[in-house]
Amino acid sequence: MRYLQRTGRRSLPGRPARLATAAILAATALAACGGGAGDDSGGAAAAGGPTAPATVPELTDDPLTLSFIWFEWPPAQALEDFANAEYSKERPNVTIEVNTVPNANWHDAMFTQFAARQTDFDIPILDSQHIGEAVTNGNILDITDFVNENIEVDAYDPYLLAAYGQYPQAETGQRDEDASLYGLPLLGDTWTMIYRKDLIGDEPPKTWDEMIDAAQKCQDENPGVSGLAFHQANGSDAAAVTYNTVNGVYGGNLWNAEDKTVEGVINDEAGQKAMDVLVNEMKPLTAKGSGNWFIDEVNAAVAQGKACIAFQWIAAAGGLVDPAQSTLGKTEDEILDKLGFATLPTQDADVVPLGGMGMHISAYAPSERQAEALNFMKWFEQEDIQKKWAAAGGVPARTDALESPEFLEAGPFNQVYADSVSRMRDMWNVPEYARLIDIENTNVNAALNGAKDPEQALDDIASEQQRVLDSAGGGGL
Amino acid sequence: MTTTKDHPVQEAHAAAPPAPGGSPRLSDRGLAVAFISPALLLLLGMSVFPLLWALYLSFTDYSATRDVPANFVGVENYTNILTSDQVHQRALTTLLYVVGAVTLQTVLGFAIAFLISRRTHGRGALTTMFLVPMMLSPVVVGLFWKFMLDAQFGVINSMLGSLGLGQVEWLTRQRTALISLIVVDTWQWTPFIMLIALAGLTAVPKYLYEAASIDRASEWFRFRHITLPMVWPLLLIAIMFRAIEAFRLFDLVYILTSGGPGVSTETLSFHVYKVAFLGFNTGTASAYGILMVLVVIVLAQFYLRYLNKLKEG
Numbered sequence: 001m002r003y004l005q006r007t008g009r010r011s012l013p014g015r016p017a018r019l020a021t022a023a024i025l026a027a028t029a030l031a032a033c034g035g036g037a038g039d040d041s042g043g044a045a046a047a048g049g050p051t052a053p054a055t056v057p058e059l060t061d062d063p064l065t066l067s068f069i070w071f072e073w074p075p076a077q078a079l080e081d082f083a084n085a086e087y088s089k090e091r092p093n094v095t096i097e098v099n100t101v102p103n104a105n106w107h108d109a110m111f112t113q114f115a116a117r118q119t120d121f122d123i124p125i126l127d128s129q130h131i132g133e134a135v136t137n138g139n140i141l142d143i144t145d146f147v148n149e150n151i152e153v154d155a156y157d158p159y160l161l162a163a164y165g166q167y168p169q170a171e172t173g174q175r176d177e178d179a180s181l182y183g184l185p186l187l188g189d190t191w192t193m194i195y196r197k198d199l200i201g202d203e204p205p206k207t208w209d210e211m212i213d214a215a216q217k218c219q220d221e222n223p224g225v226s227g228l229a230f231h232q233a234n235g236s237d238a239a240a241v242t243y244n245t246v247n248g249v250y251g252g253n254l255w256n257a258e259d260k261t262v263e264g265v266i267n268d269e270a271g272q273k274a275m276d277v278l279v280n281e282m283k284p285l286t287a288k289g290s291g292n293w294f295i296d297e298v299n300a301a302v303a304q305g306k307a308c309i310a311f312q313w314i315a316a317a318g319g320l321v322d323p324a325q326s327t328l329g330k331t332e333d334e335i336l337d338k339l340g341f342a343t344l345p346t347q348d349a350d351v352v353p354l355g356g357m358g359m360h361i362s363a364y365a366p367s368e369r370q371a372e373a374l375n376f377m378k379w380f381e382q383e384d385i386q387k388k389w390a391a392a393g394g395v396p397a398r399t400d401a402l403e404s405p406e407f408l409e410a411g412p413f414n415q416v417y418a419d420s421v422s423r424m425r426d427m428w429n430v431p432e433y434a435r436l437i438d439i440e441n442t443n444v445n446a447a448l449n450g451a452k453d454p455e456q457a458l459d460d461i462a463s464e465q466q467r468v469l470d471s472a473g474g475g476g477l
Numbered sequence: 478m479t480t481t482k483d484h485p486v487q488e489a490h491a492a493a494p495p496a497p498g499g500s501p502r503l504s505d506r507g508l509a510v511a512f513i514s515p516a517l518l519l520l521l522g523m524s525v526f527p528l529l530w531a532l533y534l535s536f537t538d539y540s541a542t543r544d545v546p547a548n549f550v551g552v553e554n555y556t557n558i559l560t561s562d563q564v565h566q567r568a569l570t571t572l573l574y575v576v577g578a579v580t581l582q583t584v585l586g587f588a589i590a591f592l593i594s595r596r597t598h599g600r601g602a603l604t605t606m607f608l609v610p611m612m613l614s615p616v617v618v619g620l621f622w623k624f625m626l627d628a629q630f631g632v633i634n635s636m637l638g639s640l641g642l643g644q645v646e647w648l649t650r651q652r653t654a655l656i657s658l659i660v661v662d663t664w665q666w667t668p669f670i671m672l673i674a675l676a677g678l679t680a681v682p683k684y685l686y687e688a689a690s691i692d693r694a695s696e697w698f699r700f701r702h703i704t705l706p707m708v709w710p711l712l713l714i715a716i717m718f719r720a721i722e723a724f725r726l727f728d729l730v731y732i733l734t735s736g737g738p739g740v741s742t743e744t745l746s747f748h749v750y751k752v753a754f755l756g757f758n759t760g761t762a763s764a765y766g767i768l769m770v771l772v773v774i775v776l777a778q779f780y781l782r783y784l785n786k787l788k789e790g
Binding site for chain 1: 541542543557558561563564627628629634644646647650651734735736737738740741748751752754755756757758761
């Protein structure tokens, strides 16, 4: 009976239900259009970044957790420990959390949340090159007034202050006093050359050519030990920074920042020479299968005594003198009898890569946490705190802290950093950075691993990067 | 005539008392709507709406991070993708990967299932053991294979070394990197084919083999004319599932090679990820995703038609 009654009846949703469903979908789509892509009401105001107050607003006495986001590496844990130990003396109700993601996800983890206009972090630790993208999209606060009011700007090397916070980008070695600031230095960094004193002698090579000769000789004389170890992976900025460093050493340039020209600049004679040296002279001195090496793999090769000369970020080199992580000695002194740390050799130019990161404030953080973030920055950039940060394993940016015994005696590589500050060169910090670095990374990695002719790889970098810069803000692949 | 037959039925229904325990206010239809509406809303919210939204975005130059309104660009995103050499290269890589991985998995999966089906003892334990890789997360699988395939410290090269063979750069050479991906995927997903094939093999009627034995048919004859034709339709469905899965491979590439060396192991899905989350070209990435869905749907339709023909034949 039931079946008979149902025969001939329309299927369950029925016409009205289908119409209602269509209406709901259309309404939802329109609502989403209004709130997202098509909404420029708040967007226009936000473009360029909301501005932070010149003074720290009133702080809450309620328990508060201030969240950072960084990538997983030793300085992240060091920062959390240091901040909780020291900042809580001033603000006992505040807990600091440094949340980390794998290095390869670092950019995505921050910018996907920025895209949602909602962040679960208050202080994003941006790479210096991320600033342009974050500023253009209005993701971080403009703290120019705050810095002028609360920070001793004269206490810094002007370029360090600019590199981690200024947009538009500072020219190497200079700072534009009139430009806006969007961040303050958290951790300075550059490459150090790590060399085996017991294999190549106490004196480090002075020029790049001498370095390659020393690595070759060491490799020939020590079977099982490769001449060189450096970053070659195609994730993050690994292979790109390696090429950029060699490019700088041989007198090349990445682009002409004024007219945004890459074509004919990066692949000029100096650029081609740098690529030739990297692929045909340096790569043959590396371990087999090292084409995907980055920070951890280079550290492992050094700690296990498998490399004569290596290049590494100073902030990531701390574990190399830890006897628990090294086969080179049972004490730090024994390890340091074998390992030396030096500034990068020069060749046609005297350039080293700028690393490190700055602190910024999420435009989407609640106001009480933005206020706390400003207070934290003001606290962190004081002379005595910067010295304590140096003693805790951090790399400060204030000149007085950089020259202090607390910093210089905290690690065997810290003098290298202090000596390198005046030689630093950064990459582009334009909004298209993520695409530019991917183009360079994949092409240099291809050249290093025999998947592409080196000259062709460099020409491809030039043409593809130029295409991205020329279509700034547009879509494309 | 029809009405005279229908009326008594309707009258009888109208006169019947309500079902015990049923709500007098909720009709059958209302109850049905109440039951399916949560699932329907979930489906609309989580699948249908995002798909329609992505379709809309695919005709715009929208970027999720840039604070500018979306502009309608027609089919420009689609033409850019379809005419791009970069996309053609990734499509070829994906095709090589799908063909290599699915072929290898089918041959191995069927062979293992065939061998297991001939055992009378320990079949359950063996089947369970073979299924373990399938139950692991692809990220976990990728990470431990990355260690195993490491040219310097990996166990695979260590074994090759002990056999007197040289080191192989599994993940950093153009040819071996794609092969490594295929091998890892095969290790994880051969059990899926095996499971389906095993179900088909155990369903083959025994009397067919008995009849073949009476006719003194050879092992090969029995396999070729009884086993394979009976299992083939089921195997084809398993192949389709695996091909669709392999077509959208992302996780293993991300963990093992990051698409390298260079871009030589970048699949279409990995490329979409880069377009969407490195360049944040959301409009282009949406068009890219829609095109990939279309390709899968069209190919699956052809494949299903072939399966139906096979069934009818």
